[in-house]
Amino acid sequence: MKKVNYLFGLLAFISLSVNAQNSSITLTFNADNNGEAITMDSLKIQNITQGGEIMIYDPVSTYEIIYTGINHNPLENEDLFILSQNHPNPFGNRTNIEIHLKEKGILDITIFNILGKKVAGFNQNLNSAIHSFSFTPEGKGCYFLTIHVFGHTQTIKMISRSSGISDSKLEYLGVKSSFSNFKNQESSKDFPFDIGDQLLYVGYSELGESGETDTPETDTEYTLQFATNIPCIDEPIVDYGGQVYNTIQIYSQCWFKENLNIGTMEYSGSYPTNNDTIEKYCFADDLYFCSVFGGLYFWAELMAYNYMSGTQGICPEGWHIPSELDWQILEGAVDSEFGIGDPEWGNNDWRGSDAGGNLKQTGTSLWEPPNTGATDTYGFTALPAGYFVQGDFWGGGYKGFFYSSNISDHEYRNLDWDQVMIKRGAGSGNPAFSVRCVKDDD
Secondary structure (H helix, E strand, O other): OEOOOOOOOOOOOOOOOOOOOOOOOOEEEEEEEOOEEOOOOEEEEEEOOOOOEEEEEOOOOOOOEEEOOEOOOOOOOOOOEEEOOOEOOOEOOOEEEEEEEOOOEEEEEEEEEOOOOEEEEEEEEEOOEEEEEEEEOOOOEEEEEEEEEOOEEEEEEEEEOOOOOOOOEEEEEEEEEEHHHHOOOOOOOOOOOOOOOOEEEEEEEOOEEEEEEEOOOOOEEEEEEOOEEEOOOOOOEEEEOOEEEEEEEEOOEEEEOOOOOOOEEOOOOOOOOOOOOOEEEOHHHOHHHHHHHOOEEEHHHHOOOOOOOOOOOOOOOOEEOOOHHHHHHHHHHHOOOOOOOOHHHHOOEEEOOOHHHHHEOOOOOOOOOOOOOOOOOOOOOEOOOEEEEOOEEEOOOOEEEEEOOOOOOOEEEEEEOOOOOEEEEEOOOOOEEEOOOEEOOO
16 A cells, blocks of 8 residues: 555665666655554565565664575674564564674574573584574564674564464574675675566565555555454445445455455356456356356456456456466465565475465365365365356365466466465466456555
8 A cells, every 4th residue: 555644664765776877766754553653674676677685674783685696695794693684573483593693603593482592502603604594483473582692682572473383493504605705795785676677575564564665656655554354444345246245354464354356157068268258257157156166267368358467357346367477476375485586486386384284274164175275264264166267167265366467478387286386387288277366456
């Protein structure tokens, strides 16, 4: 949500170089939980177009600027060490920490839980280098990691969403890069940006992580929403085509809670054409299944023959067919291990940790058993509508497929009755899948 009239939470002003004359734009960030002002722990900005990212912390402890193909040297300053914020944060089963030592010294690390109990530690004489660690929590909650080195102390706060299965563990992963490796490498403190670049903003708080995209051209103010698993704040229901749809707020995204069911049913022996009628398929050629699972639509039909990523398609006005980035933001928001903007979501096949399970409707009334890992934690309530391809219906009760509006490969998302992860694939063979609409940015 953009252009609000009040400031709260994390306030970040970032000057982005946009031409040789060093013009700049200012981005201001706020955080909200269903009308209540909250404070973010940190904020990540990724340049989707060029690559590169910047992290901002509240309170600011340190930040990194990363360029594609160039390793930024965080040690080109007078500090003897840098403790980077753990990533991801919040996190699920594991999070990573980097500590940059400019000189050799004894590094002492202590991790406390919210009650002040020490749950993990490390003490060792280490060489000048970037040292990597991983932390596995004993359960959900807030943890504080404190380092003592060269007579100085620094602390970061880590937020765990894990249910925990064993004692906390801090593991030393070794040297990521030696200090000497950086000496001849180019570094820059400028965040890469040109007018027209698409940016991804990811805010982190104790409530989870919230993502939003934009292509800013002037000074812009943003509010990242951290409410989730409630009806969409501005539009709890949508009356469309004679049917009322519920909506679901999942952080900064607003989705239909049900699969789209609009149009006239076609029978399995026919195929849709580009006309003035929306044409759908109902599993087993039975309208009853459309009333339960929604319609199945060929990709061109659901796009309304408008081949542009993020197009409205057959969704109502103010809504659109989810883009690849829409899906990736949703996946990162609901997965307990891989957050928004993680490279994991750019992969194909089964990905992530438990995003699929967290999106599926629970129980086995519609999903076939065992409906592995289904929690419906965020209220998305994905259903196993199956699919229609080459004149036959398949996978009802076992599989749910959802298209994106990506033009080149017609990517889809697949959830299965026996799988907790979520699959990304290409829609070869021109199958008909389910549709979920996502609300346009204001």
